[in-house]
Amino acid sequence: MGIGVTTAAPVTAAGTEPKPPATARPRRxxxxxxxxxxxxxxxxxxxxxxxxxxxxxxxxxxxxxxxxxxxxxxxxxxxxxxxxxxxxxxxxxxxxxxxxxxxxSGVNVRRWQGGDGPAPPDALRVFVWNTGYWDEGGETEALYRSLRDADADVYLLQEYWYEKSAGPTPATLDRLRAEFPGFQVVVAGELVTVSRLPVLRQVPLEPAGLPPAVAGAGDQWRYKTLRTDLDLGGGRVLSAYNLHLPVQLSPEHGPFDGDFYRVLREQHAQREPQWRALARDVGSNPHPVLLAGDLNTSPAMGDLRKLPDGLRDAGHAMPSLYPASWAESAGWPRWWRLDWALASPAVRVHSYRFGDAGGVSDHRPQELLVSLGDG
The missing domain is CATH 1.10.287 (Helix Hairpins)
Known part of the structure; x- marks a missing residue:
């Protein structure tokens, strides 16, 4: 008969029970x-x-x-x-x-409102663009191709000047007029308004209080807003404001460069008189207003508070959730909206979008379809 072997659980002496494993404290x-x-x-x-x-x-x-x-x-x-x-x-x-x-943040929460209804047959197609120093650098044909393809009734164009060479020349203006027969061409400094509609009045806004060096530097520095009163027929007038505010800082200087702060102060001194002139003129204008251009002002900037009272951003007619019009370099993401279109209550905006710059400019063009309402 075999002998059975049994095993018993080991007996632990009192007070020598094994401690549970310590729980790691969460990192603070x-x-x-x-x-x-x-x-x-x-x-x-x-x-x-x-x-x-x-x-x-x-x-x-x-x-x-x-x-x-x-x-x-x-x-x-x-x-x-x-x-x-x-x-x-x-x-x-x-x-x-x-x-x-x-x-x-620049998020367009008003996009769900949609535009101001279907466009009537006499609605105006408006094309607004900072051209990026016009056609400097051999971009003449690409520039005019973009303008022709827009097929607009009114063009509000900025940077009609050259950054690194002499120009534009009288031949440049002749070419522009030849491209748009039957249109009126109005030029003030770097601003160009081209209109199929008769221009009743043209006024480059004269800002008071500009630094003397800027005021004497030429019209392209002096005039940053061009107002044209357009005859829509039937006694209706639309005031179109073509705008390009000075940029607020220079990419040529960094924050550890003393000139960086000098440029900031100088640009501020240029921008403030332009804001005041714009608010003063729009405030005294009895006509419906469409104000559009390169404001060099992002949605995050408090300078937007300086816009004239009574105007609304046309973003409600734009399908984009994050409309952005400018990138620092070609191929980079567009994080900033610097280009704006605003209208008085009597102006209905049926559609609004940023188009394709076609490699001509670092700014995307603005394309609007607008008409006049009843009030």
């Missing part, structure tokens, strides 16, 4: 970093709302891509969901920054 630094980043971004957003458009030095900060005011809080909110400690703090900071900054 990710939550601390997120909370710090959230506080800094919220403080930046508040400072931006308070200082943009009011302090010339903030023009440098105004260059931040507007979409940052949406993406940064969303990223902080996503980070809050991934941590345990300070989750509520980070989430509240992100929510506050989003609430305050969403309006600066």
């Amino acid at each position: 630094w990710p939550a601390a970093v997120l909370a710090g980043a959230g506080a800094l971004w919220l403080a930046f957003t508040v400072a931006h709302l308070a200082l943009s458009g009011r302090w010339w030095l903030w023009l440098a900060v105004d260059a931040v891509p507007p979409l940052s005011f949406l993406l940064a809080p969303l990223a902080l909110g996503a980070g809050a969901a991934a941590v345990r400690r300070r989750r509520r703090t980070v989430a509240l900071l992100a929510a506050a920054a989003l609430l305050l900054g969403a309006g600066q």
Whole structure:
């Protein structure tokens, strides 16, 4: 008979029970970093709302891509969901920054409104474009191809001048007139308005208080707004404002270069009189107004508050959720909307879009279909 072997559980002496494995403590630094980043971004957003458009030095900060005011809080909110400690703090900071900054993001929340109904047969096709120093550099045929393809009734064009060479010449203007027989061509400095409709009045706005060096530098520096009153027939008049505000900073200088701040102050001194002249003229104009051009002002900039009262952005007639018209370099993403179209209540905007620059300019053209309403 075999002998059975049994095993028994080992007996542990009292007080010597094995300890459960220690649970690793959650790291504290990710939550601390997120909370710090959230506080800094919220403080930046508040400072931006308070200082943009009011302090010339903030023009440098105004260059931040507007979409940052949406993406940064969303990223902080996503980070809050991934941590345990300070989750509520980070989430509240992100929510506050989003609430305050969403309006600066450039997102076109009005796109769902749609345009102002079907266009009537007499609606005007308007083409607005910063041409990028006209046809300098051998871009003549490409420029005129883009203008012809637009098939517009009214053209509001900017940068009718050359950056690195002499021009345009009288032959340049002759070519423009030849391309548009039956149209009126109005030129003031770097601004050109070409209209199939009769021009009743043409007024380059005269800004008061320009720096003397700028005022004496030539019409292309002096005149940044060209008003033309267009005869639509039947006693109806539309005032078209062709606008190109000075750029706020120079890419040739960095923030560690003393000239960077000198240029900021000088550009501010050029921009402010132009804003005032525009608001003054539109405010006293009895006609319906269409104001369009290169404002060199992004949706994140407080300078938009200086636009004349009573005008609305035509973005409600634009299908794009994030309309952007300018990129720093060819092939780069377009993060900024610098080109705008605004209209008084009597102007109906049936459609609005940014077109293709065709390699001629770093700005996309604006294409609008507008008509006059009843009031």
